[in-house]
Amino acid sequence: MLRPPQRILMAPGPSNLHPRVIQALIAPLTGHKDPYFLGILEETAALLRQVFETRNRATFALPTSGGGGMEAALVNPLEPGDTIVVGDAGFFAHRMVEIAQRLHNVEVVVVCGKWGSPVDNTELVEAVRKHRPKVLGVVHGETSSGAEQPFDGLSDACRETGALLVVDAVATLGGVRLPVDELGIDICYSGSQKCLSAPPGLAPVTVSDRALQAIARRRTPVPSWYLDLGLHARLWAAEHIYHHTSPVLNIFALYEALSLIVEEGLQRRLERHCLHAAALRAGLEALGLELFAHPAHRVPSVTTVLAPAGISSTAVKAALLQEFNLEIAAGLGEYADGMWRIGIMGHSAQQANVILVLSALEQILQRQGFQPRGSGAAAAEAVYRD
Ligand SMILES: Cc1ncc(COP(=O)(O)O)c(C=O)c1O
Incomplete structure (x- = not known):
């Protein structure tokens, strides 16, 4: 079955x-x-x-x-x-x-x-x-x-x-x-x-x-x-x-x-995507990760983030799936290894999912030897509170 x-x-x-x-x-x-x-x-x-x-x-x-x-x-x-x-x-x-x-x-x-x-x-x-x-x-x-x-x-x-x-x-x-x-x-x-x-x-x-x-x-x-x-x-x-x-x-x-x-209302839905994208990005930056796209031209539905030196982006992605049932994507083309792509899309765009991505990433990165600069989840929560 x-x-x-x-x-x-x-x-x-x-x-x-x-x-x-x-x-x-x-x-x-x-x-x-x-x-x-x-x-x-x-x-x-x-x-x-x-x-x-x-x-x-x-x-x-x-x-x-x-x-x-x-x-x-x-x-x-x-x-x-x-x-x-x-x-x-x-x-x-x-x-x-x-x-x-x-x-x-x-x-x-x-x-x-x-x-x-x-x-x-x-x-x-x-x-x-x-x-x-x-x-x-x-x-x-x-x-x-x-x-x-x-x-x-x-x-x-x-x-x-x-x-x-x-x-x-x-x-x-x-x-x-x-x-x-x-x-x-x-x-x-x-x-x-x-x-x-x-x-x-x-x-x-x-x-x-x-x-x-x-x-x-x-x-x-x-x-x-x-x-x-x-x-x-x-x-x-x-x-x-x-x-x-x-x-x-x-x-x-x-x-x-x-x-x-x-x-839901199209306008409200678009605003929801912007809010969760902002929370996710604040969280990723608080962890000490570098966002890839130009700050003035980031599309709310896809966040691209570079894997820190020495960290295998594919191993992190696999661990997220295995341990947290959480799917994010690797990079494409020349960024196939070294980038993560995280969606803020439709029904998946929820506060709980954003916090989970950030907390799970924090744990797995730490295990791989990367010391996060701060708490991603706390930074995201701050965006939600504003
Ligand atoms: C911007 C863009 N165009 C085209 C495609 C191709 O779509 P599909 O994989 O549904 O054929 C994708 C898929 O990710 C996409 O992101």
Whole structure:
């Protein structure tokens, strides 16, 4: 019999599920054409619009993980002869570059940034004006570095040149403010398992009318049938034209997770993420650890922290899991060993979890020979008291 351990999930995804979301996963299964299910599908789209802060008709969830959302956001608008500008300052932005490089005859212009900081917006705007791309792609919350990308000037430059602004919100939707319409974002995709606290497997996406028109003007069909956003839009529209067998229980779970966000209030939820991120960071610094991301550009949903010299980040991570049932993540790319990434996401973003991470880290670090400077938990408590 299957007996997975009960973990406290404090990596940058997946996050823990609220009991109501778990309940949705064991709800009676309906068919994907059942009127009850189709009603929930429509309500899920309406809830997603609230969380994306958009009026886009084409707002739905693809049956894939966040990476599938990324692929869909690129293969739909781009066709041979097009150019894309990508702001690349981390592992996931680089994945955008790699996906675009696989597309036939698409020129990829990379504007590089330093890991831990956002990509310079002036450089992005200059690149858009110079190369007049079909797409400008940026990552809102770079999970590999913990940096948040600001949007100043990006949408204006895109509108001026006819480019589409594509934004990765896999690590931020539902946890960090991202008003899609206000920011002039054309295609925004996310993942169900992070700040939304639904199980992994769905990629919420929203597509502006401007982007839909650009896709409709393609000279060649979208090269991926399964990720064709127009076909998904028809499934989620009132006619519900068959495209795939919907993952019914995952949609129920997403519906419940989104309902919880709306009940909590989006604004309150975003503030909750900021509060727990501030407490966690104060605690980590009190322990004497060095935070990685630039202080002015830290994304609330992901905290990146460097392992002190002589400490094995992988051994600490393993001990947290084994002894405390607590999951945090290692670094990515060149930071695979030497960095921890801690999520403040959705249902996992709770005071008790933050205090547990800090106390457990303190004990394990001490055992490994690192003398913490002070009490992480006390510093975090002080933030909660303020
Ligand atoms: C910013 C960002 N983009 C894309 C992805 C890929 O998402 P998934 O692992 O759900 O495919 C991730 C996953 O961590 C991410 O953090």
